Amino acid sequence: DQQVKQNSPSLSVQEGRISILNCDYTNSMFDYFLWYKKYPAEGPTFLISISSIKDKNEDGRFTVFLNKSAKHLSLHIVPSQPGDSAVYFCAASVTGTASKLTFGTGTRLQVTL
């Protein structure tokens, strides 16, 4: 029972263009959402997060959008750079569960020159 779903296992984008990574969730109790980035042979690292009281959060080239009614969030990277090539994991949490995260299966982003 996958409560957090990333339906696109991979995505290829040209350098300078926008990358859009999508994530859907089924558990309406989730109220905090995060994106983690993972390079090969390394652990995931935190990228950006959003609380359910917001619908957008921006940090430099990275913006996360949350649509609660659709139980959908997306990560936009503008402009995409070759160093952004990595696996991106969407994760969700319920406040009060000691930061327990439920992760999606990840989307591999390849930024080409």
Added chain:
Amino acid sequence: DAGVIQSPRHEVTEMGQEVTLRCKPISGHNSLFWYRQTMMRGLELLIYFNNNVPIDDSGMPEDRFSAKMPNASFSTLKIQPSEPRDSAVYFCASSLYRGSYHEQYFGPGTRLTVT
């Protein structure tokens, strides 16, 4: 700070053998998490501890898996006996929980291969 430390980085073992994975969380963190990464299921939470006490082990796949946290600076994940389907990358993460979500910091992972 050195970050979350995991050992070994790679482990190759034969089916039926006992495997022990080790984790040293970031000093001062009070929550510790064990995850398993596979292609099919992504990152799955196996178990997490808060102040050295196991809080939720519902993700532990079978009784063959066990985890301990004897003190704030050390945790182990043991698989006995190991099976080929346990082959995966196992991550440990730690965080400082103070009543609301706080970022988790991941170690580099242990790649386990069971033949």
